[in-house]
Amino acid sequence: GAVVSQHPSRVICKSGTSVKIECRSLDFQATTMFWYRQFPKKSLMLMATSNEGSKATYEQGVEKDKFLINHASLTLSTLTVTSAHPEDSSFYICSASGGRGGYEQFFGPGTRLTVL
C-alpha cells in the first residue's frame, strides 16, 4: 500500500518560534496533499489542500500567514507554523493522494506539537 511519513513525530517549542513539519509520500507521486488538525477528543479538521506547484487552498478560518504550506515536489509538502503560540498545540496529520490511488487519501502518522 501507499506509505506517507511525517517528521518530526513530536516537537516541543517555545512560544514565538516557528516549527516546520514535513510530509512525504514514500512510494507514489502525490499530486495533492492535505493538512489536518485534530484537537483532543475531536474530529480531524481539514486546514488546507495543496496541489504540487500551486498555492495551497485554505479552509475558512485558517490563517494562511500563520500556517504556511509548501508543496514543491510530488513527494514532499511542508507545513510551517509561524510564531507559534500555546493555542497552536495540537496533533497535525497530513495525507496524500494521487497516482493509481485516485482520490483515496493515505495518511501520515501525525505530528504532536506542544508550544510552551
Place this chain on the structure above:
Amino acid sequence: KQEVTQIPAALSVPEGENLVLNCSFTDSAIYNLQWFRQDPGKGLTSLLLIQSSQREQTSGRLNASLDKSSGRSTLYIAASQPGDSATYLCAALNSGGSNYKLTFGKGTLLTVNP
C-alpha cells in the same frame, strides 16, 4: 456543507461480542466513504473504503455497508477482541470545488473488555 455524525460516541463491550458502529452524512453526493481506526496518539489506519457505486466491503472480521440514498454507513465488527479497542472514524469524500474534500465524524471510542 457535508456533516458526518457518528453514533454512539463511546461503546464498551465484552470480548467476543458482535457490534455495529453507525455513521450518517448529510450530503449524499459522495464519491466514497471510508472507515479508519485511530489508536491513542497515533495516526489513522484505513480499514475499509466503499465507493459510491458499492453497497458494502469486507475485510476479515470487518464489514462496512453504505446506503447513499439514506446517508448512512455501518461498520460491523464480528467477534470483537481487546485489540479492537480504538477510536473508529468514518469519513465521506465529496467534491470541494477544484479539489476533493474528506469530512470526518467525531468518532466512536470502542473498548473491548477481556
